[in-house]
Amino acid sequence: MSTLGSFALLAALVVAAYGLVAGLAGLRRRDDALLESSRRALVAWAAFAALASAALLAALLTRDFSIRYVAETSSRDLPLLYTVTAFWGGHAGSLLLWALVLGLYGVAAATRLRPSADAPLVFLVLLVTAAFFTLTLVLGSNPFASERIPPPDGRGLNPLLRNPWMAVHPPALYLGFVGTTVPFALVVASLVRGPGSRWLEATRAWMRPVWCFLTLGLLFGAKWSYVVLGWGGYWAWDPVENAALMPWLTSTAFLHSAQVHGYDGSLGGWTRALVLLTFLLAILGTFLTRSGVLSSVHAFAHSTVGVYFLAFLTVASLASCALLLRSRREARPAADSALLSREVAFLVNNVLFVVAVAAVLFGTLFPLLAEAVTGDRINVGPPYFNQVMVPIVLLLLLLMAVGPLLSWRRTDPLVLSRRLALPAAAGVLSALAAAAAGLRRPLPLLLVALGVLAAATTVGEFVRGAGLRRNRGQAWPGALLQLVGRGRTRYGGYLVHLGVLIMLAGIAASSAFTTRVQVTVAPGERFRLGRYEVRYDGVRAVGGPGLLITEARLTAADGRTRVALRPRHLLHTVSDQITAEVAIRSSWRDDLYVVLIGLAADRRATFRALLTPGMAWLWTGALVALAGGVLAATPARRRVPARQAMPGAAVVPEGGG
Numbered sequence: 333m334s335t336l337g338s339f340a341l342l343a344a345l346v347v348a349a350y351g352l353v354a355g356l357a358g359l360r361r362r363d364d365a366l367l368e369s370s371r372r373a374l375v376a377w378a379a380f381a382a383l384a385s386a387a388l389l390a391a392l393l394t395r396d397f398s399i400r401y402v403a404e405t406s407s408r409d410l411p412l413l414y415t416v417t418a419f420w421g422g423h424a425g426s427l428l429l430w431a432l433v434l435g436l437y438g439v440a441a442a443t444r445l446r447p448s449a450d451a452p453l454v455f456l457v458l459l460v461t462a463a464f465f466t467l468t469l470v471l472g473s474n475p476f477a478s479e480r481i482p483p484p485d486g487r488g489l490n491p492l493l494r495n496p497w498m499a500v501h502p503p504a505l506y507l508g509f510v511g512t513t514v515p516f517a518l519v520v521a522s523l524v525r526g527p528g529s530r531w532l533e534a535t536r537a538w539m540r541p542v543w544c545f546l547t548l549g550l551l552f553g554a555k556w557s558y559v560v561l562g563w564g565g566y567w568a569w570d571p572v573e574n575a576a577l578m579p580w581l582t583s584t585a586f587l588h589s590a591q592v593h594g595y596d597g598s599l600g601g602w603t604r605a606l607v608l609l610t611f612l613l614a615i616l617g618t619f620l621t622r623s624g625v626l627s628s629v630h631a632f633a634h635s636t637v638g639v640y641f642l643a644f645l646t647v648a649s650l651a652s653c654a655l656l657l658r659s660r661r662e663a664r665p666a667a668d669s670a671l672l673s674r675e676v677a678f679l680v681n682n683v684l685f686v687v688a689v690a691a692v693l694f695g696t697l698f699p700l701l702a703e704a705v706t707g708d709r710i711n712v713g714p715p716y717f718n719q720v721m722v723p724i725v726l727l728l729l730l731l732m733a734v735g736p737l738l739s740w741r742r743t744d745p746l747v748l749s750r751r752l753a754l755p756a757a758a759g760v761l762s763a764l765a766a767a768a769a770g771l772r773r774p775l776p777l778l779l780v781a782l783g784v785l786a787a788a789t790t791v792g793e794f795v796r797g798a799g800l801r802r803n804r805g806q807a808w809p810g811a812l813l814q815l816v817g818r819g820r821t822r823y824g825g826y827l828v829h830l831g832v833l834i835m836l837a838g839i840a841a842s843s844a845f846t847t848r849v850q851v852t853v854a855p856g857e858r859f860r861l862g863r864y865e866v867r868y869d870g871v872r873a874v875g876g877p878g879l880l881i882t883e884a885r886l887t888a889a890d891g892r893t894r895v896a897l898r899p900r901h902l903l904h905t906v907s908d909q910i911t912a913e914v915a916i917r918s919s920w921r922d923d924l925y926v927v928l929i930g931l932a933a934d935r936r937a938t939f940r941a942l943l944t945p946g947m948a949w950l951w952t953g954a955l956v957a958l959a960g961g962v963l964a965a966t967p968a969r970r971r972v973p974a975r976q977a978m979p980g981a982a983v984v985p986e987g988g989g
Contacts, residue, residue, distance in 0.1 A: 334399050337387035337476040341469055344380035344431075347373050348463035355456045367452045374455050375442050377462050378435030385432045388425060388475050392418055397482040401425060401475045407486035407906045409878035417499045418489050423622060424475035426502065427637070430618070431465045433503075433510040438462065441514050450529055453521035454514070461513050464644050472637035488878070488906035497556035505549025505576055509614040511542035512579060515586075516611035519604045523655035535607060536590050539583055540965035546580040547961055551954045562912045562927045564848065564942040566950070569717040574696040575617030578689050582610040585685035587825075592678045595740060601656060602682070608652040613689070615645050620696070670742040677735040684724050684731070691720040722775070725836070726782060732829050733759075733786035736793050755792060759785030779840055787833045790826050797823075816963070824964025831957025834949055841946025848942040855935055862943040863890045864924055866897075871935060878905050884928045884937055888917060899928040899939065923947040 351373025358366030388401070392415050397403040405418040405425065420429045438458050445451045469475065492498070515535045522531035553576060554566040567573060586606035593603045619641035670676070695712040702710040737743075737751045763781035771777060794812065797819070801811035816823045851859045855870040866888045874881040879902050886897040897915035904911070917924040922945040929938040 333387045333391040333394070333396055334476045334478060337384050337391070338474070340380045340384035340387060341466060341474070341476070344377050344384065345463065345466040345470055347376045347380060348459050348466055351377065351459045352456065352463065355452055355459065359452055359456075370452065370459070371442050371446065371455050374438045374459055374462070377459070377466075378438045381428075381431040381435040381462075381466075384469075384475075385419075385428055388428060389416070389419055391476075392416070395486065397484075397486050398479055399475075400477045400479040402486070403479045403483050404487050405489055407488040407878065409485070409906065410489055411877055413496070413499055414489055414494050417493060420502045420506075421489050421493045423637075424469070424473040424477075426506075426622065427465065427469055427473055428475050429502065429506055430510055431462070431469065433506045434458070434462055434465065434513060437511060437514050441517070445534070448530075448534070450518065450521035450525060450531065450534075453524055454517040457517035457520050458513060461517075464640070468637055468640045472640050485906065488904065491902070491904045491907060491909050491911045492560060494904075494911075495556060495560050497552050497559065501549060501552035501556055504545055504552055508542050508544075508546030508549050509576075509579065509618065511538070511545055512583070512607075512611040512614045514538045515542065515607045519607045520652070520655060523604065523659050526659070532590060532594055532603075536587070536594075537965075537967070539586060539607070539610075540961065543580070543583045543587060544958060544961040544965055546576070546583060547954070547958050550576055550580060551951075551958070554954075555951070558947075559914060559916065560911075562914055562940075564846070564925050564927075564940075564944065569695070569712075569714050571696050572621050574692050575613075575620045578613040578692055579610045579617065581685050581689045581692070582606050582613060585682045586610065588678050588685075589682050592675050596675070598675070599679070601659060604659075605652075605656055606682070606686075608656070609689075612645065612649055612652065615641065615648065619645060672738065672743045672745060672748065674735065674738040674740050674743075677731055677738050681728065681731050681735070684728055688721060688724050691724075692717070695720075726778065729779075729782040729786050729833075729836075732833075733782065733789045736789055736826070751792075752789075755785050755788035758788040759783075776840060776844055779836070783833055783836055783840075787830065790829045790833070793826055794823065820966055821964045824960045824962075824966075827960025827963060828957045829960075831953045831955070831960055834953030834956055836953070838946035838948070838950030838953055842944045842950065845946075846942055846944045848940065850929070850938065850940045852932075852936055852938040859939075859941070861924070861941050862922075864888045864943065865890075866926070866941065868937060868939075871931060871937065874900075876902075879903065880905060882928075882931060884931075884939070886915070886926060886939075888924055895924075897924070897926050899926045901928055901931070918948060920948050921945065 351370045354366045354373060355370030357363065358370055388399075390396075391399050391402045392406050393412075395402070395406065395408055401422055401424050402418075405422040406415055410418065418425070420426045441454060441458060445454055448454070515538045518531050518535045518538065522529035553573065557568070557573075558564075558566040583606075586603060589599055589603045589606055592599050619638060622637060622641065695716050698712050699709055702708065733755065734748075734752070737748055759781040762784040763777045766777060766780045771780070794815070797815045798808060798811040801814060802808060806814070847862050849859065849861055853859055853868045855868055858865055858867045860866070866886055869885040869887060871882055871884050874883050881903075882901040884899050886899070888895050888897055895917050897917060899915040900913040902911050902913055903909075912927055912929075915926045922943055925942040925944060927940045929940050931937050
């Protein structure tokens with residue numbers, strides 16, 4: 333497998349180089365045969381990337397420990413799921429996954445974009461990216477390098493990766509990260525070609541599923557952090573988390589900005605810049621997580637390929653800036669819009685997203701900058717990010733509430749006030765109800781008021797649209813389904829808004845009202861956490877593949893229900909490392925979360941327990957937002973003109989009788 337994999341990587345490098353040369357020569361000579369050859373080279377490169385990936389997977393499944401990567405990331409006792417997970421559980425494998433996913437996107441682009449005038453330039457950009465990753469694999473981090481003295485049983489997978497959420501998190505995130513390459517290539521091609529390029533719709537069509545994959549990757553990563561790391565949270569502003577968040581923010585900004593550009597042609601440079609920035613941030617994220625320059629609980633791979641990424645990132649950034657500057661003369665001036673208009677709301681929305689990205693980027697890179705200047709590593713923690721992000725989130729909530737009610741060009745203030753009256757009343761009443769229930773702090777009360785205002789506005793859009801169809805005699809369910817079916821982009825976006833609002837409710841509740849205790853108890857003793865009384869019943873040893881498990885047995889009762897909880901310690905025999913497995917009792921109201929901290933010789937055990945409200949709301953909101961994204965990304969069925977839909981024999985020529 334080592335020989336086959338190395339051959340596939342070298343062949344991929346040669347094919348990518350040939351495709352670049354053929355594409356450039358084809359563009360210069362206007363030679364269609366060379367351009368077609370370049371397109372086929374992209375497909376051939378994808379085939380070789382897939383062959384290399386298949387070789388590595390086969391080596392993992394057959395325990396070929398003569399390959400260093402296989403020896404370092406797997407072992408004979410590793411279950412099948414985690415043997416497959418080992419594919420991206422190390423540095424070289426994760427880069428090969430990048431190449432494999434790029435190959436999938438490359439084939440899709442070579443198939444779908446073939447008739448487009450921008451296609452040859454798009455294929456060239458994809459080939460440049462493909463050549464870069466292949467070169468990095470061959471020279472910097474070869475997954476098929478030989479192990480001089482193969483270990484008989486392998487060294488095993490990092491224990492923190494032995495979790496189902498980590499089996500799906502990297503592929504989902506990479507589908508998002510790598511997917512930004514095609515929109516980037518479309519925009520670069522449009523900037524090179526100049527006026528006449530119809531890039532917007534194609535870029536939007538590719539960016540929507542990318543946004544969905546980024547959302548899914550963030551969701552899986554948060555879930556993994558919650559169930560594996562044992563601290564009871566899901567987001568810690570860790571550098572790796574931030575690296576995944578930044579492209580999501582800019583892609584979200586693009587999907588809003590594209591509506592303005594699609595409406596009146598303005599903000600073209602800005603909208604393109606957001607696409608370029610999204611790709612550059614995806615590469616930066618890969619650099620930060622793969623180079624080892626930042627410390628993180630998520631950084632499982634360290635190597636010296638950072639210099640390759642830094643060089644590629646520098647060249648791509650300079651080229652992007654140069655193309656944007658060159659296109660300034662072609663920019664269309666912004667239409668004359670009133671301050672109270674939908675265009676201005678989208679522009680403010682974009683500014684807020686970009687400010688959020690700048691704040692996250694600064695907080696992520698500041699430790700590196702500080703170390704370069706002072707020699708000391710300074711960590712930037714959650715207090716900084718929370719202080720910066722909370723005002724931005726509040727302003728975005730206000731825009732989410734008002735934006736759907738604004739008209740293009742100009743909005744009559746009296747009309748807007750009439751539309752806002754009911755949602756605003758709902759927001760104020762909700763804040764008053766929260767205050768009466770005991771919530772006293774101004775910031776959470778403001779969050780409640782704005783959240784309910786935005787939710788009422790969004791639901792009102794569904795009700796108003798369906799109501800118009802209802803007046804034509806349709807039943808409510810049918811009217812709603814037809815409304816959403818015929819306006820997938822618009823109502824998919826509103827569904828995303830609702831999902832985000834539900835998530836924010838969960839985040840606010842879990843951040844403000846979590847109760848936690850740490851107790852040491854003997855078997856038979858009890859402790860109280862909120863409405864739960866928890867009894868410690870003892871411990872037992874459990875076997876598992878490559879594992880020695882110590883399992884604590886607890887019984888939690890709240891007066892109506894009684895549940896068993898089994899927090900565990902897992903000793904991984906191959907690596908001799910211990911990890912914790914939390915026990916969670918989840919409900920719509922709250923999560924009871926228990927971690928086994930330590931166990932004494934007399935069987936007394938120490939537990940950390942948390943009662944966290946709103947967690948189910950958080951995950952549900954993320955799924956609702958994802959469903960909205962999928963709905964918006966689903967291609968709308970084209971309406972076929974009646975004449976075109978009729979069988980040819982039935983068409984009556986104009987003027988015929």
